[in-house]
Amino acid sequence: MINFPVFESLDISGYGLYPGPSNPDKGLKIQFQPGLTLVLGANGLGKTTLVRILYRLLTGPFDIPRLEGRFDLGTTRLDAKKLSRKYQQTFGARVMDGARNATAILSLHLGNRKVLIERRLSNLALIRLEIDDSPVEAIDEITYQEKTIELVGTSSFGDWILLLRFLIFYFEDRRALVWDPAAQMQILRILLLSGTKAKLWTKDYREILELDSQMRNLQAVVGKEEKDLAKTETQVKDGDATLKKLNELIKLRDKETELYERLLDELQEVDKSRKQARQRVLKSEQEREAAFRGIERIKFASIGNQFPSSRETAKYIFAQLLTDQECIVCGNNVPGVEAEYANRIEKAQCVVCGSGRPGQESPLDAKDGKHSKNLQQSTIELRQIETDLEEARRALNEAEANFQSHENQINELREKIENQSNRIDLLIINLPPEEAKINKHRTRLDLMHVRVKELKDQLVYLREQFRIFVKKVNQEMAQSKEIIKTSFNKYAEGFLIEKCLLTWAPHKATVGQSGSSFRFPSFNLDMAGTDFPLPVRRTDPDQVSESQREFIDLAFRMALMSVASDRGSSLVMDAPESSLDAVFAPRAADVLTRFAKPKGNRLLITSNLVDGQLIPGLLNSIKIDDRKARLVNLLDIAEPTAAVRENREEYDKILLSLLQST
Amino acid sequence: MYDTNCDELRYGIDKLRRHVRLIVLLNAAENAGLTPFPIIQLHTFAYLSNVLSPVWDMPALEGKVLKRRGSPFYPALQHDVDRLVGMGVILVSNISHVLDEDQRWRLKCSYNLNHPFADPILKCIKEFETERKALNFIQELAYALSALSADDLGRATSEDATYADPIIDFDNVVDFAEWEIENFSANAAQYFGHLFPDQMTATPGELLHLYVHHLHSRLRND
Numbered sequence: 001m002i003n004f005p006v007f008e009s010l011d012i013s014g015y016g017l018y019p020g021p022s023n024p025d026k027g028l029k030i031q032f033q034p035g036l037t038l039v040l041g042a043n044g045l046g047k048t049t050l051v052r053i054l055y056r057l058l059t060g061p062f063d064i065p066r067l068e069g070r071f072d073l074g075t076t077r078l079d080a081k082k083l084s085r086k087y088q089q090t091f092g093a094r095v096m097d098g099a100r101n102a103t104a105i106l107s108l109h110l111g112n113r114k115v116l117i118e119r120r121l122s123n124l125a126l127i128r129l130e131i132d133d134s135p136v137e138a139i140d141e142i143t144y145q146e147k148t149i150e151l152v153g154t155s156s157f158g159d160w161i162l163l164l165r166f167l168i169f170y171f172e173d174r175r176a177l178v179w180d181p182a183a184q185m186q187i188l189r190i191l192l193l194s195g196t197k198a199k200l201w202t203k204d205y206r207e208i209l210e211l212d213s214q215m216r217n218l219q220a221v222v223g224k225e226e227k228d229l230a231k232t233e234t235q236v237k238d239g240d241a242t243l244k245k246l247n248e249l250i251k252l253r254d255k256e257t258e259l260y261e262r263l264l265d266e267l268q269e270v271d272k273s274r275k276q277a278r279q280r281v282l283k284s285e286q287e288r289e290a291a292f293r294g295i296e297r298i299k300f301a302s303i304g305n306q307f308p309s310s311r312e313t314a315k316y317i318f319a320q321l322l323t324d325q326e327c328i329v330c331g332n333n334v335p336g337v338e339a340e341y342a343n344r345i346e347k348a349q350c351v352v353c354g355s356g357r358p359g360q361e362s363p364l365d366a367k368d369g370k371h372s373k374n375l376q377q378s379t380i381e382l383r384q385i386e387t388d389l390e391e392a393r394r395a396l397n398e399a400e401a402n403f404q405s406h407e408n409q410i411n412e413l414r415e416k417i418e419n420q421s422n423r424i425d426l427l428i429i430n431l432p433p434e435e436a437k438i439n440k441h442r443t444r445l446d447l448m449h450v451r452v453k454e455l456k457d458q459l460v461y462l463r464e465q466f467r468i469f470v471k472k473v474n475q476e477m478a479q480s481k482e483i484i485k486t487s488f489n490k491y492a493e494g495f496l497i498e499k500c501l502l503t504w505a506p507h508k509a510t511v512g513q514s515g516s517s518f519r520f521p522s523f524n525l526d527m528a529g530t531d532f533p534l535p536v537r538r539t540d541p542d543q544v545s546e547s548q549r550e551f552i553d554l555a556f557r558m559a560l561m562s563v564a565s566d567r568g569s570s571l572v573m574d575a576p577e578s579s580l581d582a583v584f585a586p587r588a589a590d591v592l593t594r595f596a597k598p599k600g601n602r603l604l605i606t607s608n609l610v611d612g613q614l615i616p617g618l619l620n621s622i623k624i625d626d627r628k629a630r631l632v633n634l635l636d637i638a639e640p641t642a643a644v645r646e647n648r649e650e651y652d653k654i655l656l657s658l659l660q661s662t
Numbered sequence: 663m664y665d666t667n668c669d670e671l672r673y674g675i676d677k678l679r680r681h682v683r684l685i686v687l688l689n690a691a692e693n694a695g696l697t698p699f700p701i702i703q704l705h706t707f708a709y710l711s712n713v714l715s716p717v718w719d720m721p722a723l724e725g726k727v728l729k730r731r732g733s734p735f736y737p738a739l740q741h742d743v744d745r746l747v748g749m750g751v752i753l754v755s756n757i758s759h760v761l762d763e764d765q766r767w768r769l770k771c772s773y774n775l776n777h778p779f780a781d782p783i784l785k786c787i788k789e790f791e792t793e794r795k796a797l798n799f800i801q802e803l804a805y806a807l808s809a810l811s812a813d814d815l816g817r818a819t820s821e822d823a824t825y826a827d828p829i830i831d832f833d834n835v836v837d838f839a840e841w842e843i844e845n846f847s848a849n850a851a852q853y854f855g856h857l858f859p860d861q862m863t864a865t866p867g868e869l870l871h872l873y874v875h876h877l878h879s880r881l882r883n884d
Binding site for chain 2: 271274275278279282283285286287288289290291293294296297300312313315316317320327328329330331474475478479481501503504505506519526535
């Protein structure tokens with residue numbers, strides 16, 4: 001069980017950006033109550049800075065490098081590293097005095113332990129750390145990090161930073177966890193595995209990454225040495241045709257190796273599309289079968305009346321013909337016959353010979369007045385599903401052809417490169433006897449080849465051990481999938497109109513840039529849409545609208561947090577209104593309010609004073625008398641910008657109307 | 663779609679293979695006393711004949727299936743069954759329509775071979791070595807499965823190592839022989855061979871019986 005931070009209070013003093021309303025309330029003070037705290041302001045008043053201060057109070061002057069960009073978490077080391085001096089002084093750089101006397105104090109709960117952190121804003125240095133009201137003596141960042149991981153329950157400080165980045169803080173430059181399988185793998189590892197296993201995972205993973213990088217570096221050096229050797233030999237035996245050939249071959253092989261590696265990278269993506277297309281076809285086939293049987297059921301009941309004493313096989317054949325226009329006796333498609341038979345049934349005639357059957361009503365009308373209507377509607381639905389199935393099959397054929405073409409190219413290139421390497425080796429051996437220098441070079445190269453082989457063997461062994469470990473823990477993690485899905489549905493249903501399902505779909509990825517792939521835990525998303533009557537896999541954030549993207553990811557984060565801890569959490573969102581339209585804003589407010597309700601969760605939202613439905617929607621869940629206490633008004637607290645000074649009255653009017661709206 | 667005058671050679675070879683497999687499945691089920699064979703049990707039997715085929719050193723006829731909340735169901739195979747009913751090779755009985763675990767309509771019925779039409783086909787199948795091998799494998803599997811009640815057979819895949827793999831969620835593809843090669847069911851069956859004393863070697867048939875016995879024990883312990 002992970003203990004997420006539950007914020008209690010924040011006190012920023014001596015910081016020029018937040019001079020405070022007046023004495024004695026200098027600075028910025030927030031008492032976080034269970035539920036919503038809303039930070040309102042205008043551009044330039046320090047909303048984002050406030051969120052960053054909260055974040056930095058928790059991370060100190062440490063972070064995981066390159067986490068902010070779109071960098072693939074699968075190929076990077078996730079260790080917390082000390083920030084450069086420039087980044088440590090980010091808050092100081094925003095004010096004239098370099099935040100010389102500015103401090104920030106955050107009180108929070110981690111599980112049932114009370115924690116107080118005080119830092120200098122000029123350089124993020126730790127001034128005070130208290131646990132359960134007792135000061136921790138001789139504090140430094142290492143002690144702080146050790147205490148934090150002990151209280152939170154993660155296996156490293158890097159994991160704590162990942163939790164903050166991917167679950168707690170919703171920055172403007174956030175990465176969508178639901179579409180980032182590498183990040184999901186890390187978060188699920190932290191949340192669902194015991195500390196020992198999560199640590200072992202990281203250790204093994206890192207060891208493979210390092211060895212892989214070591215091996216590749218050495219391989220690159222070997223390549224360079226080969227080139228140098230050829231060059232030296234060219235110099236020695238200038239004009240020699242063999243050496244010329246050797247150089248050409250090495251150049252060609254390098255070029256083709258580059259292409260080969262690019263195609264290998266692409267193959268993973270192509271394979272992903274191919275699998276997505278196959279899943280869509282199989283799902284559409286099941287839907288088509290169900291729709292078809294639904295219609296068959298109605299028609300079968302109708303035909304049953306026409307064959308009071310005949311065998312079921314005959315009824316079955318006629319039902320199929322009337323449903324699918326296909327004669328299952330000969331396999332032909334016969335819409336004309338189907339129409340004729342349907343007409344006979346409607347007129348209460350014998351379906352086989354067309355004779356009148358006096359006294360018989362049309363079974364379609366007689367049995368249930370709604371049948372004909374149902375039948376029509378069901379038939380339209382069936383045809384829609386069939387169109388979708390056709391499209392899915394076409395997409396699958398295309399994806400398979402694409403995959404095949406990539407694979408063929410890769411195989412051809414691999415063979416070519418192998419042949420070229422063999423020819424290069426042969427040419428090097430057949431070179432005329434050289435001077436001592438060249439011999440020495442060759443011996444060195446031989447030793448390097450041996451070392452590359454050793455590293456490769458070691459990698460194969462480590463990868464196999466890791467594969468066994470991952471397989472075991474995958475099973476363990478999969479046990480939590482249903483509860484996460486249920487929790488996700490609870491949040492997503494409120495926001496989305498379309499049917500949207502989370503599905504457990506482990507993804508394949510290599511560890512490092514070589515070797516075969518592993519199956520790592522992750523969820524995918526199936527969602528219906530305007531062009532897709534059935535939920536279709538959305539493997540890319542671009543496959544949904546911007547509003548949907550943000551809140552699907554939010555629902556996913558909320559689901560993970562509620563499953564991983566029953567002691568509450570905080571969620572900090574910076575400017576969530578930017579991606580929402582008028583329809584989605586009230587829905588978003590509803591989802592956020594639902595997160596804020598249970599377990600004493602804290603929800604901190606920063607927003608500009610804008611027209612729209614999000615802020616009123618959020619405020620509506622709070623009694624009018626209580627609203628002021630939940631509001632941090634940066635117009636009063638922050639150093640005013642020129643725009644605020646000029647338009648203050650207007651801003652105040654908007655604020656008042658928000659506070660009084662119901 | 664086939665034209666009225668087409669003969670067997672003009673079917674797609676895959677379709678013909680699937681038709682043959684269906685006749686063999688129903689014949690094996692009948693020999694093991696399992697007929698009339700309910701539709702769900704037929705699809706489960708087809709799935710097990712695919713996933714356990716490596717035990718008999720044979721390739722799977724279909725190496726993947728969509729994981730559903732209930733047992734496996736192959737729409738293409740069902741279309742083939744419908745066609746064979748139309749041709750008179752299979753007889754259908756007790757037809758009705760029911761809602762499945764996902765509240766979608768599905769057919770409920772039972773099937774039998776119509777011997778005057780099926781027997782010449784079976785006779786022909788037995789003349790080819792590979793087909794005879796498949797027939798023997800499926801027959802052995804049917805005998806093993808006959809130890810289960812109809813109800814247990816219908817839900818056998820809920821304990822099957824591949825279909826019930828918790829890593830694969832519903833509505834995702836269970837792939838054991840199309841683009842992937844991991845087949846936990848066949849691995850588990852093969853593993854039972856290691857439990858025999860050193861001087862004894864388990865036959866493929868014994869491995870099938872042991873695997874089905876294992877399914878049975880797990881179903882009983884539910």
